[in-house]
Amino acid sequence: MNTFPQSPRLIKGALVGVDIANPLASVVVFQYNPATMTRRLEARAAGEGGDPGETTRLSGPPKETITLTVEIDAADQLEKADPLAVSMGLYPTLSALELMLYPKSAMVIANSVLALAGSIEILPLEGPLVLFAWGVNRVLPVRVTSFSITEEAYDPALNPILAKVELSLQVLSYQDFSVLHPGFSLFMAHQVTKEVMGTLNVANSAQNIALGLKL
Numbered sequence: 001m002n003t004f005p006q007s008p009r010l011i012k013g014a015l016v017g018v019d020i021a022n023p024l025a026s027v028v029v030f031q032y033n034p035a036t037m038t039r040r041l042e043a044r045a046a047g048e049g050g051d052p053g054e055t056t057r058l059s060g061p062p063k064e065t066i067t068l069t070v071e072i073d074a075a076d077q078l079e080k081a082d083p084l085a086v087s088m089g090l091y092p093t094l095s096a097l098e099l100m101l102y103p104k105s106a107m108v109i110a111n112s113v114l115a116l117a118g119s120i121e122i123l124p125l126e127g128p129l130v131l132f133a134w135g136v137n138r139v140l141p142v143r144v145t146s147f148s149i150t151e152e153a154y155d156p157a158l159n160p161i162l163a164k165v166e167l168s169l170q171v172l173s174y175q176d177f178s179v180l181h182p183g184f185s186l187f188m189a190h191q192v193t194k195e196v197m198g199t200l201n202v203a204n205s206a207q208n209i210a211l212g213l214k215l
Contacts (some may be wrong), residue, residue, distance in 0.1 A: 011135055015144070015167075017100045018182075026128065030070050031059040036069035037068040037134075063190065064171035068134065074161040076095070089159030090151075097165065100130050100144045129183055134170055137193055141176075141183035142169040 011032050017026035046059040049172055077085035084092060103125030111125065132142045146168045153162035177184040 013134045013135075015097065015100065016131045016133060017096075018101065018131065019128040020105070026099045026130075027092060028097045031073060032071055034068045034070055039064045039067060040067075040117045060175045061163065061187075064148075065145075066169040066171065067166075068167050068169075070165045070167060072163045072165065078155075085161075087159075089155050089157075089161045090163055091159055094149060094163065094165075097108075097147070100128060103127055131186070137197075138190070139186065140190055141172040141186050143172055144168070145170050 010033065012030050014027065014029040016028075041062040041064050044059045045055075046057040072090055074090050076087045094137050106126050130142050130144055132138075132140045134140075144167065148166045150164045150166075151160040151162070152164060153160070155161050172183055172187065174184045174187050177187075
């Protein structure tokens with residue numbers, strides 16, 4: 001552990017699941033931020049295979065996927081004799097993560113009752129809105145498309161106490177939400193922030209070019 005007094009306080013990444021019935025349905029704060037994160041962007045080109053004049057048109061923001069591996073370790077909590085970690089290990093943390101792929105059980109029961117009552121149309125169940133938080137400049141609505149959990153150690157009661165989670169996330173843009181949905185505003189704020197940063201980069205690059213010409 002680094003005890004240097006000038007060490008900056010590290011902002012931790014997190015996944016937050018939000019729904020109307022429970023504003024914080026699932027919160028998973030990364031115990032250790034991953035050392036690497038892979039982001040893949042694919043353009044939504046509107047003019048592919050169309051008229052030559054349409055080749056530069058975009059039908060929307062790029063499709064973005066994020067993959068990262070998160071390590072979760074209960075060692076610190078066990079050392080402090082945390083009651084939850086001692087009795088359940090990592091089950092609560094892993095459960096919070098897994099619930100981001102589950103519809104609410106109350107809604108499942110309600111739909112089952114409607115089906116037994118003969119309802120013709122039953123809407124698909126809605127999961128929580130999941131936010132990927134990675135610093136103050138990147139808070140994104142995402143869909144957890146898949147993840148794999150490798151449990152690497154257990155306590156005497158077979159509770160997992162060390163696990164590695166490989167996450168695959170699909171960024172949700174304003175095209176995936178209605179205008180009034182919070183996800184719409186969140187993504188728009190993210191894009192505006194990115195545009196501001198891109199403008200700052202242009203100004204900085206222009207200044208560097210000007211300085212280079214003076215040499």
